Amino acid sequence: MKKLINDKKNVVEEMIDGYVKAHPEYIKRLEENDRALVSAKPKEEGKVAILIGGGSGHEPAFMGYVGDGMADGVAVGNIFASPPPAPILEVTKAIDKGAGVVYLYGNYAGDVMNFGMAAEMAEMEDIEVEMVLASDDVASAPKEEKDKRRGIAGEFFVYKMAGAAADLGYKLKEVADIARKTNDNTRSMGVGLTPCSLPQTGEPSFEIGDDEMEIGLGHHGEPGIRKATLDTADKVTDQLLQPIFEDMEINEGDEVAVLVNGLGSTPRMELYIMFRRVEQVLSEKGIKIYRSYVGDYITSLEMGGASITLTKLDDETKKLVDHPVNTPMFVQK
Amino acid sequence: MNITAKELINYFKEVVDIVEKEKDYLCDLDRKLGDGDHGVTMSIGWQAVNEQLNGKLAEESDCGKISSTVGMTFLNAVGSSVGPLYATGFMRGGKAVKGKSELNDVDLAAYWIAFINGVQERGNAKVGDKTMMDTLIPALEALVVNFDREFIPAFESAVEAGEIGMKSTTDLVSKIGRSSRLGERSKGAQDPGATSAHMILKAFLDFAKVHA
Known part of the structure; x- marks a missing residue:
């Protein structure tokens, strides 16, 4: 690479x-x-x-x-x-x-x-x-x-x-x-489309076919829970959200912050297409999005793919998530 | 037999060479189970150790200090999970032979027993977890059972037992560390940590035989 x-x-x-x-x-x-x-x-x-x-x-x-x-x-x-x-x-x-x-x-x-x-x-x-x-x-x-x-x-x-x-x-x-x-x-679930490579070895971190994705991929390129055929953004988003919903106690009326995180080489365009679907699904379930973050927040070199994170909020964490931040790579007013 | 401080330094230099030669192989093994960097990490650590061996440690005559410096240097160069594990081994080994400028058969056995116990304490892995302990624990048991005045035959049996343990990791499901998240998919690949642990032991056996 x-x-x-x-x-x-x-x-x-x-x-x-x-x-x-x-x-x-x-x-x-x-x-x-x-x-x-x-x-x-x-x-x-x-x-x-x-x-x-x-x-x-x-x-x-x-x-x-x-x-x-x-x-x-x-x-x-x-x-x-x-x-x-x-x-x-x-x-x-x-x-x-x-x-x-x-x-x-x-x-x-x-x-x-x-x-x-x-x-x-x-x-x-x-x-x-x-x-x-x-x-x-x-x-x-x-x-x-x-x-x-x-x-x-x-x-x-x-x-x-x-x-x-x-x-x-x-x-x-x-x-x-x-x-x-x-x-x-907080719960997250990721999908990998293309591997990254360590500068020292130059070798791809995992092998994956052109039409494949790795569901549950770790953010060091650790293999996930299964390989599947790549599908549309909406269907992949649904596949990532489903295990999150199965795992966390979340009901109609709850409020969440959402993070759609890019792994390095996936464009914002695709992340926003995924976010669109996350919003649809949450709104169907009556779960309110209090704040959203879409972009590269924790990456894996040039890996392709994304993860979805939901964090359930209460009055205290709503106040904390709203608190301003000013760092070189992340600003929230 | 006796291993002098100078010879101990030469042993560590041999490990430096072996790791450099085998780093791609260790990375290949790790790509099947983890993030593919075990060879890189080992190389970074041992290259840092090499600088010390040729610099600050070149004239050191305390075998304990040599080993504990090797451990601290490796740790500070790599962090990672192998950093604390191998570092604890070399520091405990060093403690067992503190102040000695020559290591006799009893010292050498004490050194490796302390080394393996140290790694075990730090990582808490058991036989069957698919880690470096699959090499080290059988090696420790064989060393303890077979040691009777002479180091080399006992250590030979330790390296053999370690090799069987290392090979056994191929069919194991990982239970600890990053690769444990693979579940059944971790079967079929030999554990890179078990492999590098075997390299370190085997290198010492070969070295001791030449110097006996």
Whole structure:
């Protein structure tokens, strides 16, 4: 696959370098660790800090979400690989303002170990840490095993709500509870059309026929639950929504925020065609869309495909989802 | 037999070479089960280790320090899931031989027992989960049962048991980590972590035999 890169070994370093130089008013690299980035604006003393992180290759996630109203710092891993404990710890020390730090990340074995090790080290430095793992992907494990599910695009809502709560002055435990509640009320389901390729190998991440799609695909190119023949946008959207409805408690009169997320190379045109169908189905069911997000929020390099995320809202999370955000890659007024 | 600090460094350099040679194979295995990057991740980690072996560690005479530095360097270069797993192994192994400039048969057995116990504690996987523990746990059991003064024959049986374990992962359904989401579809491919774990053990056996 074609790529505009220099040395394949340096893609992450050069991306970070470009990013901090493009947006110095928003973000800076810590001297202690070149994979540790924090907001350029100092956080208010006494406010809970939000730390996000994960592998590279998901841009705008995760570093794109450091800014006002969302995260205070990010630890950046290699492509599709959790960051090690060292940058996580450095970010933790830099962003803690005496009120503790909430780690938000996806439920993957690597992230669990690295963030867990970092949290232990932070405790030894007397910094209180709460960890919340996103596990919104319906395709990745049955409902009874929700704790085994991976986090995909629904992580966006977890950052959004927790970031707003921290900004509004919620305490450490309260911010973590908001993040957990959001995760509990969020479900996603994805579809892959074309693979991505890691710069280091150049090989496609999975094999798929020209007329095929992978239902339930993970956002690192992990194979999904089944291959099927590609169908119309409406029918594929229905296939993604059905398992979400089967999985979550959602009834007429409920209000949701919707995210139709592109995986990297699927055009907005197709995402909006999918959103159109999501709106039709929800409106037939009498479910009200309170807010919508359509675009590339958590990608997988140049993968083709999309995911649909629904998060059920209550009065509190409606207020949080409305809270303004200003980051280099995401602005909400 | 005795392995000096210098020789231990040379062993790690051999692992660097083996990983470089086998990285495409490890990626091929991983594409069937995960995101296809196990070889890349191992290569990034061991290249970082190589820099330390040729730099800060070149004159180091404490085998424990060499091993724990290898572990920390690998961890900080890769993160991922293999980072904490292998790092914990090398750090625990290093702790078991702390302060020693030469490792005798008993030290070597203690080193690998601590290594495998460390990985086990960090990852909590069991035999049959289709992970590197399918190589490491049988290897540990064989090493413990067969070790009686002489390291090489016991470690030979450990590597053999590890190889059988590694091969057994082909027919297993993954129960842990990213590939577990594949369910039945994870059958038919050998686990890349079990494969790299076997490479690391086998490299040590070959190295020890040459230096015996």
